Structures are given as C-alpha cells and as structure tokens.
Amino acid sequence: MNNMTNPINDSCKFNAAIIGCGAIHAxxxxxxxxxxxxxxxxxxxxDPARAKASSEKYNCNYFTDYTKVxxxxxxxxxxxxxxxxxHADMAIAAMEHGKHVILEKPMAIKLPDAEKLIYTSDATGKQLGICFQNRYNTSSVKAKSFLTSGRGGKLLGARAFVTWYRDEEYYTGSGWRGTWERExxxxxxxxxxxxLDLLQWFMGDINRIKGSVDTRALKKVIEVEDTAEAAIQFESGATALFYATNCYCANAPVMIEIVTENAVLKIEDGLTIKYNNGDCESYSEVDRSTGAKAYWGSSHKTLIEDFYSRLAEGTKFPLDGSEGIKALQMLHAIYSSSKSGEYIEL
Ligand SMILES: NC(=O)c1ccc[n+]([C@@H]2O[C@H](COP(=O)([O-])OP(=O)(O)OC[C@H]3O[C@@H](n4cnc5c(N)ncnc54)[C@H](O)[C@@H]3O)[C@@H](O)[C@H]2O)c1
Known part of the structure; x- marks a missing residue:
C-alpha cells in the first residue's frame, strides 16, 4: 500500500473502499x-499497476491484497x-468484518451462495446493495410507477430484447469472461x-419459465452461451417473451414492451406510454453525463447515492439480496430448462 492520506477525509462521512479496479470501478x-x-x-x-493508477487518480490508499481493506x-x-x-466470498467476508457492501451484479454465480449472502446480511445487520442500476433509469421508474398505480389495468404480456456485441478480445483479454467457472x-x-431483473420487477412474481441457450459465435473461444431466449409465465397470468444475444453488430438500446389492458409501454432509450384512447406520454432518460456506456444504463451514480443516503438515514436499501437473487433464479431456470427441455417452476 502507499501511505497517502486522503485530504478530504471527513469524520462525518462514510469511509469507502473499492475492491477491483477494472472497467466498472471508475x-x-x-x-x-x-x-x-x-x-x-x-x-x-x-494487479498492482491498476491499484496504483486508481489510487493516484482518486488520491487514496491502495492495496494488492483485498483482505487489508x-x-x-x-x-x-x-x-x-x-x-x-x-463476489460471494468477498461480500460475505466484508459483512463478517462489519462492512456494508455495494456488490456488482450478479450477486453470486450459484444460488446457494446468493442465499448465504442474504443470510449474512441479516445475521450481521450489514446492508447489502446489488447493482441493478437500471431500476433507477427514468424510464424504469416511470414505468414501475405507472404499473403500480393501476392506471394500465390488467397486465397482459411483455417482450424484451437485448441485442449487443462482444468481440473475441472482450473474452480472451479478461482472464475470467467466457468461462462457466469464473463468469x-x-x-x-x-x-x-x-x-431479467426489470421484467420481474415490472411484471411481478413468476410461475414458471421455459427457455434455451446456445453459443452462436466464438464457439472456439468461449464455453458459455452468447444467445438465450425464454417464455416467462407470471403468477398474474401474463407471459413475457425474452431474447438476448451478444452476436449483434452493435450495442443497441435494450427494448422492453409491456402490454396492459389500457396502454402499451415501450422502453427503448426512454419510455413511451401509448393509451388505447390515443393519448401518448413520453419520457427521455436524464443524466447522460456520468460517463457510463449508454447501453449499461446511466444510473450507477443514482443507485450508489441512494445506498449512502439510506445508510445515513438508517433505513433499508431496497435493492438488497432478496431482490438481487430474483434475476439469478430466472437465469438458472433458463439454464435448467435448456438442458431438460421442460418448463421450470420458480
Ligand atoms: N452494473 C453494470 O451494468 C456493470 C457493467 C460492467 C461490469 N459490471 C460488473 O462489474 C464487475 C467487474 O467488471 P469489469 O468489467 O470492471 O471487470 P474487469 O475485468 O475490467 O475488472 C475486474 C478487476 O478485478 C480485479 N481482480 C481480480 N481478482 C481480484 C482479487 N482477488 N482481488 C482484487 N481485485 C481482483 C482485476 O485485476 C480487475 O482489475 C463484474 O461483476 C461485472 O459483471 C457491471
């Protein structure tokens, strides 16, 4: 480590540390x-060079052994x-050392580890926040508020498309992506x-899922799927169709369409609500200034600020482990269904 002390350190503020100084840490x-x-x-x-570069940029201490923090x-x-x-081992160890944790997605690879994270947060009383920042996008907040207001009437169905591009270097250059064990x-x-997280957040509890996965490109480079699809049946009776791929030619905006009795909501770089009576409302995404890649969603800042506000107020951060596990349950159901060819009950 270096011994630099942070000049703006203030005893009233929460002292934060970041483990992992790669792409997202900035x-x-x-x-x-x-x-x-x-x-x-x-x-x-x-990686000492990454740790040192980050510490110089942000004027803070650095370590190459995360247990020091x-x-x-x-x-x-x-x-x-x-x-x-x-993720799971580091977050559990952090909470057991008395730290609150903001954890990048996915909260864990395996479901039992995600359950252990929830248990540890409850047992230690330490907050665990999961980075599903797209819930904080303007379009997501407006859509959720519309759906919970009841103005749409009954939920009928939804479709969601993620059509992105990842090249060979994205996988081979990382040392962890493209493998079942590490990614x-x-x-x-x-x-x-x-x-997946947004779909269940908008549409409610899931009854069962049938889906499939495949590797369409880079089969010689990656073990994991680059394309997936699913039919998701909700407790409400509504069904969602889902398609995701990393084999498109560009990182297109994610599209989610939700059909209700009274209106059709479409999220695609903003939200449009078209009512059956011809009325229309639209909302654009605000705050494109964070430097985030647009297709990631630009709401990391909002999520992290909310986490610290909740800590300061002493209230529970809503996007906790019990929320973070839901999308993980969905994707594991798709993997299982792809193997068995059957619907998987959730
Ligand atoms: N929420 C989002 O939209 C979003 C977007 C991008 C990435 N992410 C997530 O952020 C996480 C990191 O992704 P990334 O793209 O920054 O990856 P990355 O490979 O660029 O960075 C990971 C960093 O972790 C470091 N690291 C590895 N083992 C370590 C260890 N034992 N101790 C300390 N550091 C260690 C690596 O050296 C590297 O610098 C992933 O979980 C990814 O899914 C989330």
Whole structure:
C-alpha cells in the first residue's frame, strides 16, 4: 500500500473502499468522490499497476491484497467490482468484518451462495446493495410507477430484447469472461441479467419459465452461451417473451414492451406510454453525463447515492439480496430448462 492520506477525509462521512479496479470501478469511484456522504479511502486490486493508477487518480490508499481493506477498522462500506466468481466470498467476508457492501451484479454465480449472502446480511445487520442500476433509469421508474398505480389495468404480456456485441478480445483479454467457472455463464448472467431483473420487477412474481441457450459465435473461444431466449409465465397470468444475444453488430438500446389492458409501454432509450384512447406520454432518460456506456444504463451514480443516503438515514436499501437473487433464479431456470427441455417452476 502507499501511505497517502486522503485530504478530504471527513469524520462525518462514510469511509469507502473499492475492491477491483477494472472497467466498472471508475463509475463507483467517481460517484464516491463527488458524494457529500462518502469519501474514498482505499482501493484494492491484485494487479498492482491498476491499484496504483486508481489510487493516484482518486488520491487514496491502495492495496494488492483485498483482505487489508477488510481488516481496516476505519472502512465502513466496501464496493465489490471484481469478476463474478469472487463476489460471494468477498461480500460475505466484508459483512463478517462489519462492512456494508455495494456488490456488482450478479450477486453470486450459484444460488446457494446468493442465499448465504442474504443470510449474512441479516445475521450481521450489514446492508447489502446489488447493482441493478437500471431500476433507477427514468424510464424504469416511470414505468414501475405507472404499473403500480393501476392506471394500465390488467397486465397482459411483455417482450424484451437485448441485442449487443462482444468481440473475441472482450473474452480472451479478461482472464475470467467466457468461462462457466469464473463468469458463471454468458449473455444471461452478465449482460441481460439487468433485463431479467426489470421484467420481474415490472411484471411481478413468476410461475414458471421455459427457455434455451446456445453459443452462436466464438464457439472456439468461449464455453458459455452468447444467445438465450425464454417464455416467462407470471403468477398474474401474463407471459413475457425474452431474447438476448451478444452476436449483434452493435450495442443497441435494450427494448422492453409491456402490454396492459389500457396502454402499451415501450422502453427503448426512454419510455413511451401509448393509451388505447390515443393519448401518448413520453419520457427521455436524464443524466447522460456520468460517463457510463449508454447501453449499461446511466444510473450507477443514482443507485450508489441512494445506498449512502439510506445508510445515513438508517433505513433499508431496497435493492438488497432478496431482490438481487430474483434475476439469478430466472437465469438458472433458463439454464435448467435448456438442458431438460421442460418448463421450470420458480
Ligand atoms: N452494473 C453494470 O451494468 C456493470 C457493467 C460492467 C461490469 N459490471 C460488473 O462489474 C464487475 C467487474 O467488471 P469489469 O468489467 O470492471 O471487470 P474487469 O475485468 O475490467 O475488472 C475486474 C478487476 O478485478 C480485479 N481482480 C481480480 N481478482 C481480484 C482479487 N482477488 N482481488 C482484487 N481485485 C481482483 C482485476 O485485476 C480487475 O482489475 C463484474 O461483476 C461485472 O459483471 C457491471
């Protein structure tokens, strides 16, 4: 580590540390740096050059052994931005060391590990927030509010499309993507997990799922699926059709359409609500200034700020482990269904 002390450290603020200084960590670090409630105290990465570069950019301590930030009694909150296979163990260890955790998606690769995360958060009393930032997009918030208001009447159905592009270097250059052991899957667990989460958030509890996965491109490079589809039946009687691929020529905006008795909602880089009587409302996404890749959604900042606000207020962060596990249950049902050819009950 270096011994740099952060000059803006303020005893009233939460001391934060980030584990994993790769692509996504800058969104976490930039948000903490500008937060009135938090200060970035340390970063950790097994790659010394990455850890050092981040510490110089954000004027904080750095470690190459993440257990050092767990042992630092001054750290209140740990952001986990590491590869998927490390999420559960790191987050459980952090909570057991008395830290609150903001955990990148997926919360775990395997469902028993996700359940252990929920148990540990309850047992330690430490907050666990899962980065499904797209729930904070303007279009998602407006759609959820419309659906819960009852203005749409009965939910009839939905369709969702994630059509993105990932090249060979995306997988081979990472050391963890494209493998079952380290990534835990492909387009389902990494890219379209956000869309699965939104579908269940909008549409409610799921009854059963039938789906399939395939590897259409880069079969010699990756073990995992790059394409998936599913039919999702909800308790309400509505059905959703879902398609996701990393084999498109571009990273197109995610499209989610929801049909209700009184209106059709379409999210595609903004939200349009077309009422059966001809009226129409539209909402564009705000805050494109975070530097986030647009197709990721631009709401990391909002989610992280909400997490710190809840900590400061002493209230529960809503996107916790019990919410984070739902999309994981959906994608594991799709993997199982793809093997068995049967509907999987949830
Ligand atoms: N919420 C989103 O929309 C979104 C977007 C992109 C990435 N992510 C998630 O963020 C996580 C990281 O993704 P990324 O694209 O930044 O990956 P990355 O490979 O660019 O970065 C991961 C970093 O973790 C470090 N690391 C690996 N093992 C470590 C260890 N034992 N201790 C400390 N550091 C270690 C690596 O050296 C690397 O710097 C993944 O879970 C990914 O799914 C989420």
């Amino acid at each position: 969104l976490h670090a930039d948000t903490v740096m500008h937060s009135p409630l938090a200060v970035l105290s340390s970063v950790a990465d097994i 767990l042992e630092d009694e001054n750290i209140d909150v740990i952001h986990i931005c590491t590869p998927h296979y490390l 835990g899957g492909g387009v389902l667990i990494n890219q379209s997990i956000h869309t």
